[in-house]
Amino acid sequence: MNKEELTQLISDLLQQMDGQPQVKGSEYKPRDPGPAPAPGDYADGDFVQDVSALDLRKLYMVEDPANGEKFRRLKEKTPARLGVGRAGPRYKTLSMLRFRADHAAAQDAVFSQVPEDYAQKHGFIPVQTKCRDKEEYLTRPDLGRCFDESNQAVIRKAVPNAPKVQLVVGDGLSSAAILANAADCLAAIRDGLKLKGIETGEVLFVRYCRVGAGDAIGDVTDCQVVCMLVGERPGLVTDQSMSAYITYKPHTGVSESSRTVVSNIHPQGTPAVEAGAYIAELLDTILKKQVSGVGLHLEG
Amino acid sequence: MQSKTLYSVGLDVGTTTTQMVISRLQVENRSSGFTVPQMVIGDREVVYESPVIFTPVENHLVDGKAIIAFMEAQYEAAGLQKAQIDTGAVIVTGETSRKENAHQVLSNLSGAAGSFVVATAGPDLESILAAKGAGATEFSRQSGQRILHIDIGGGTSNMALIENGQVVSTGCFNVGGRLLKLDESGKILYRSPVLEGLTSLKIGDSPTLQELTALAEMLCSALEMASGRKPETALLRQLETKESQKPWAVPEGALTVSFSGGVADCIEGEKDPFAYGDLGVLLGKAIRKSSLCASNYRIGSQTIRATVIGAGCHSTALSGSTVYRKNVNLPLKNLPVVHIPYEKCLDADFSEVVRAQLHRVDSANGVLYLEGLPQMDYALLTAVASGLGALPQEPLMICMERDFGKALGQKISLQYPHKPILCLDGLLFEGQSYLDVGSPVGPCYSVVMKTLVLQKNE
Numbered sequence: 084m085n086k087e088e089l090t091q092l093i094s095d096l097l098q099q100m101d102g103q104p105q106v107k108g109s110e111y112k113p114r115d116p117g118p119a120p121a122p123g124d125y126a127d128g129d130f131v132q133d134v135s136a137l138d139l140r141k142l143y144m145v146e147d148p149a150n151g152e153k154f155r156r157l158k159e160k161t162p163a164r165l166g167v168g169r170a171g172p173r174y175k176t177l178s179m180l181r182f183r184a185d186h187a188a189a190q191d192a193v194f195s196q197v198p199e200d201y202a203q204k205h206g207f208i209p210v211q212t213k214c215r216d217k218e219e220y221l222t223r224p225d226l227g228r229c230f231d232e233s234n235q236a237v238i239r240k241a242v243p244n245a246p247k248v249q250l251v252v253g254d255g256l257s258s259a260a261i262l263a264n265a266a267d268c269l270a271a272i273r274d275g276l277k278l279k280g281i282e283t284g285e286v287l288f289v290r291y292c293r294v295g296a297g298d299a300i301g302d303v304t305d306c307q308v309v310c311m312l313v314g315e316r317p318g319l320v321t322d323q324s325m326s327a328y329i330t331y332k333p334h335t336g337v338s339e340s341s342r343t344v345v346s347n348i349h350p351q352g353t354p355a356v357e358a359g360a361y362i363a364e365l366l367d368t369i370l371k372k373q374v375s376g377v378g379l380h381l382e383g
Numbered sequence: 384m385q386s387k388t389l390y391s392v393g394l395d396v397g398t399t400t401t402q403m404v405i406s407r408l409q410v411e412n413r414s415s416g417f418t419v420p421q422m423v424i425g426d427r428e429v430v431y432e433s434p435v436i437f438t439p440v441e442n443h444l445v446d447g448k449a450i451i452a453f454m455e456a457q458y459e460a461a462g463l464q465k466a467q468i469d470t471g472a473v474i475v476t477g478e479t480s481r482k483e484n485a486h487q488v489l490s491n492l493s494g495a496a497g498s499f500v501v502a503t504a505g506p507d508l509e510s511i512l513a514a515k516g517a518g519a520t521e522f523s524r525q526s527g528q529r530i531l532h533i534d535i536g537g538g539t540s541n542m543a544l545i546e547n548g549q550v551v552s553t554g555c556f557n558v559g560g561r562l563l564k565l566d567e568s569g570k571i572l573y574r575s576p577v578l579e580g581l582t583s584l585k586i587g588d589s590p591t592l593q594e595l596t597a598l599a600e601m602l603c604s605a606l607e608m609a610s611g612r613k614p615e616t617a618l619l620r621q622l623e624t625k626e627s628q629k630p631w632a633v634p635e636g637a638l639t640v641s642f643s644g645g646v647a648d649c650i651e652g653e654k655d656p657f658a659y660g661d662l663g664v665l666l667g668k669a670i671r672k673s674s675l676c677a678s679n680y681r682i683g684s685q686t687i688r689a690t691v692i693g694a695g696c697h698s699t700a701l702s703g704s705t706v707y708r709k710n711v712n713l714p715l716k717n718l719p720v721v722h723i724p725y726e727k728c729l730d731a732d733f734s735e736v737v738r739a740q741l742h743r744v745d746s747a748n749g750v751l752y753l754e755g756l757p758q759m760d761y762a763l764l765t766a767v768a769s770g771l772g773a774l775p776q777e778p779l780m781i782c783m784e785r786d787f788g789k790a791l792g793q794k795i796s797l798q799y800p801h802k803p804i805l806c807l808d809g810l811l812f813e814g815q816s817y818l819d820v821g822s823p824v825g826p827c828y829s830v831v832m833k834t835l836v837l838q839k840n841e
Contacts, residue, residue, distance in 0.1 A: 153527035156547055267761040271790050274797050347418045353705075353786065356764050357808075360789035361419050361705045381420075 127168075127175070134181045135188065144168035144175060162320045185319040192257040192314070192322035193221070197290065205266050207252060207288035208241040210234045214291035228295030229335075235303050241285045242304040248276060248283050248366055249306035253292025257314030260325040264348055265312045268325070268355040268362070272310070275363020281370070294328045294342070301333025308369055309333040310362065315346060323349040327362050331375035341376035343369065386411045386425070387824060389469040392496055393695020394454060396488070398477030399537030399561045399645065399661075401438045401450060402688060403457045404695040405431040408470075410824050412704075420704040422827045427696040431461035435687060438479055445479055447488035451495045468497035470821050470829045472698035474512065475504045476690060477559065478538030478575065480626070499714050501819040503698065505834035506555035506626050508815075510534065510541035512693025514550055517643035517683025524548025529638045530681075531610055534689055535646035535666070537561035538575065539624060541690075542609055544634050553814075554631025555624040556609060558602045560646045560663025563595075569657065577622065592656060599665035603673050611635055612674040628814055628834070641681040643689035646670070650682065699821070702782075702828045703809025707792020710803035711778045713828070715820040717835060718780065719749040720812055725756045725783075728770030737774055744816075748776045752812050753783040759790075768794035778803035782818070784811045 125131070125142055143155040145168045154166050167178045174182070194217060202209035211234055212227045214220040220227050230238065242249065250272065252265045269286060276283055289296050297309040308331050315324040326346040330337060343365065348358040369375045389408040395401065409426040439449035458465060473493045475485050482488075485504070493502035513534035514520050523530045523545040530545040538561060542554040557577035563584070564573035571588050582598050584590050590598075605622045607613035611633045623631060642650060649667025656664045670676060685692050721740040727733055741749050751771070759767065764787065771781060772795040779802055781791065792806030805820070812818075812832060821829040 150527050153547065270761040271764075271793070275793050278793060278797055344417050345419060350758050353419050354758065354790075356759060356761055356790040357705055357786050357788075358419060360707075360793045363793070364789075 125177075127177075131177070134177065135184045137177075137181065139164065139181070142167075144177070182319070188259075188322045189317035189319060192259040192317045195258045197254045197258045197261055197288075201262070202288035205269075205286075205288075207286045208237065209288045209290065210237050211290040212292060212296055217291070220291040224293055227291050227293035229299045230296070230303070235299075238287060238300060238303045241287065242306070244284075245305035245307075246284045247281055247307045247370060249300060249304050249309045250283055250286045251289060251292075251297055251300060251309060251311040252286060253289040253294075253296060253311055253313040255292055255294075255314035256316040257322055257324070259317070259322045260314035260349065261312070263323040263350070264325045264355040264358075268312060268327075268348060268359040271356040271359025272363045272366070275360050276366060279363065279367045281367065295335075297328060297330055298333045298335045298337050301330070301337075302335055307332065308366060308375070310366060312348075321349055321351065324352060325349060325355075327358070329362070329366065329369060329375050331369050331373060338376075341374075341378070343375040343379055389424075389699070389824065389829065390430075390463065390467055390471075391695050391699055392468050392471035392500055393691045393693070393698070394450075394471075394473040394492065394496060394500075395691035395694055396438055396445065396450060396473070396475045396479050396492070397536050397690070398479055398539065398559060399438060400435045400687065401453065402435045402691045403433040403454060404429050404688065404691050405457075405461050405463060405468075406692070406695045408696070408699065410701065412825070414704075420826055422701055422704045422825055424699070424701060429692060429696065431457070431463075432688065433457045433460075440479075440482075443482065444484045445475075445482050445488045447484070447491050450488070450492060454492070454496060465497045469499055469824075470699040470831070471496065471500040472503045472694040472831060472833075473500060474509065474690065474694045474698075476506075476509045476539070477536050480504050493716075499821040499829070501698075501716060501821075501831045501833065503694070503831070503833045503835065506539065506541060506624055507553045507628055508834045509539075509690060510543040510553035510555065511550050512697060513541050513643055513690045514543035514545060514641075514693070515697040516691070516693030517641065517685050517689035519543070519641045519643075519681075519683060520545050520548050520550065522641070522681065522684075529636070530641050531634060531638045532641045532643070532683070533606060533610075533675075535559060535606075535642065535644040535670075536690070537645065537661075537663075538577075540606060540609075540644070542631060544638070552629075552632060552634075553627065554609065555627050556605055556619075556622045556631075557624055558605055558622060558666075560649070560659070560666050561661045562602070563598070563662050565657065565660045567660070572660075581618075581621070595656075595662065596665055596669070599662050599669040600673075602662070602666060603669035603675070606670070607674050609633060610638075610640060610675060612677075639679050639681060640675050641683055642670070643683035643686050645687045647682055647686040650676070698831050698833070699829050700832060701809070701824060702807040702820075702830055703786055703788055704825070704827045705786065705789040706808060706827060707789045707796070707804060707806040708828075709792070709796055709805075711780075711805045713820055713822060715780075715805075715818075718818045718820070719744040719746045720752050720782075720816055720818050720832075721749055722754050722812070723751050725753045725767060728753070728767045730770075733770050734774050737776070741776075748778075748780070750780045750782055750818050752810075753781065756783050756785045756787065758785075759787055764790055764794055767791065768798065771795055772799040772802065778805060780805045782807040782810045782812075784809065 143166045214226045297311045311328045325348040329343040387410045394403045406429045411425040414421040439446035489502045514532040519532040532543045534541040538559040540556045540558040544552045562575040608619040649664045654664045788806045788808030815832040819831040
């Protein structure tokens with residue numbers, strides 16, 4: 084298989100992927116000003132050092148608008164690529180380059196690895212699913228949901244007593260998301276659980292991880308709830324979005340509808356620490372109600 | 384999470400009239416269910432409007448008892464119990480706010496209206512509520528037009544400059560329809576002290592229509608100056624009220640003027656000049672002929688009811704949906720808010736900074752509004768939490784705009800388990816200096832951010 088075929092295969096697979104939802108524009112909160120700098124003063128043809136650094140929400144590029152300021156304000160509410168202007172029937176050069184840069188960042192996030200020393204640095208127990216490498220991980224979703232004997236033994240040793248809550252970090256489809264958010268989010272979750280008097284044991288870090296790997300961890304540890312922080316399939320908005328998947332009584336074969344998910348955890352969505360505090364409370368509720376997923380009704 | 388309905392009451396005790404509305408605010412969760420909740424107030428609907436009555440005044444004092452009786456009668460007419468009211472605001476406006484007992488009456492009224500109904504006052508807030516109640520902010524938001532909204536009541540005119548739906552500045556002038564009151568024979572019964580030195584007419588005179596028209600035109604010219612439609616003279620500042628936080632900056636550039644208040648009803652159409660026994664009709668006519676109406680202008684979707692609808696529908700806001708509260712009882716009323724640059728939390732003399740800020744508002748405790756909070760990682764969160772937790776104030780009340788309320792409150796609580804804490808986010812304080820926190824609404828809290836400025840009688 085040559086590289087082009089592989090890329091095609093992967094992009095097809097990504098589209099059919101279950102579990103990880105794509106970052107949705109409608110869930111994007113405009114409260115955070117986004118990455119600095121904020122060059123709303125970019126004018127057509129300016130030299131730009133790094134197209135990715137431009138804040139698209141502040142940029143309105145239509146020539147001779149009736150009310151450009153009004154449109155620019157509307158744009159601040161969405162990451163959608165609106166009001167980008169055109170050159171004849173085509174994109175302007177900047178739009179084209181930015182589109183490709185964002186696409187490249189999304190691909191990089193999928194293909195890059197969480198560094199070898201990541202787990203050790205944060206005191207997590209590193210394990211690996213049955214996937215041998217990234218390519219197998221991308222082409223064989225089934226293998227990303229289970230562990231071989233030796234990895235199961237590692238988990239069993241690290242988590243000898245059935246815990247109430249088993250915390251897991253999985254690389255998923257975005258290493259960038261994990262590096263940006265997982266440790267901060269986890270620290271806040273642990274604080275929150277401690278406040279509620281819920282002790283947590285060792286945190287597992289799973290390489291080549293899919294959401295279903297949490298079920299296999301449930302089989303091995305017999306935990307009441309598994310909470311997995313996992314990198315979301317990157318879209319063109321951000322490559323740093325992370326989700327938390329929470330499953331009550333996880334075991335292999337549990338239905339997808341029994342998972343509660345908190346998505347969109349990244350600096351321009353819900354900040355990692357705030358999401359952590361929320362997840363801790365959610366875990367407490369799930370333990371009390373003994374249900375997760377669609378059966379869980381939160382008081383409105 | 385299902386949507387929830389809040390009943391909100393608005394009561395406006397103005398210079399001339401008093402009225403009340405009850406509205407229904409629909410609280411909705413805007414998030415998809417796969418993210419953290421995001422509660423917002425969606426629809427606002429007025430479900431009951433009281434008749435407009437003359438503000439009961441006795442011996443130059445507001446008759447609080449009469450207003451309470453009026454209010455009780457309205458609850459009955461609306462078929463609602465006080466206990467069903469979730470939120471709302473009582474506002475004392477115009478000349479009434481200068482009465483000696485205004486403060487007393489205001490706090491009595493807010494108590495009598497329901498336990499979550501808050502007391503508000505101050506010309507800046509009045510301007511904002513009138514602009515919102517008259518639909519001027521919404522009109523600006525939808526059309527993109529720059530609007531100067533003027534609410535002309537009995538005693539004062541409240542100005543609000545609106546850009547893209549946001550009120551950017553406010554002001555207040557002693558221009559109103561009831562600065563002069565006439566009896567049926569046309570004799571002057573009352574002349575507001577603000578007219579001192581501006582007219583030779585005095586109590587007991589029987590002015591001609593020309594004299595009254597001239598006075599109305601003079602008052603109108605002050606509004607023209609305030610709108611930048613006429614060169615400014617000494618008159619403008621003479622008529623400006625002293626209660627505003629900042630003097631009115633006359634706007635430059637193109638804008639559309641929009642009107643509400645009782646006088647707005649007299650701008651268009653023909654009315655008997657003495658229909659109300661005051662200057663109102665003549666002032667309306669003067670405005671119609673003036674530069675204010677020379678180009679496109681707009682009469683608000685609400686006129687005489689703009690302020691009360693603003694108070695009923697637009698005074699309540701919601702905090703962020705991930706917040707923290709521990710051992711703090713609600714409601715909390717009239718909490719002074721002090722602005723603290725967040726980096727001060729990291730300084731050794733932080734508690735001294737907070738004490739000094741609170742001292743400036745004559746208070747030992749209040750809400751600390753953290754300014755300039757950046758995107759926080761866990762390390763910074765921990766540092767900020769340590770600084771805040773070490774403060775002696777109990778309960779510890781913190782708020783901020785950015786979405787960190789729950790994480791911050793939780794972190795402080797972990798370090799200081801016995802401290803009562805209220806930590807709210809999603810609140811942007813600009814000119815407002817007081818906060819009321821009402822009942823929980825799902826995961827968040829209903830709040831009123833307000834100014835509370837009552838001038839003592841001079």
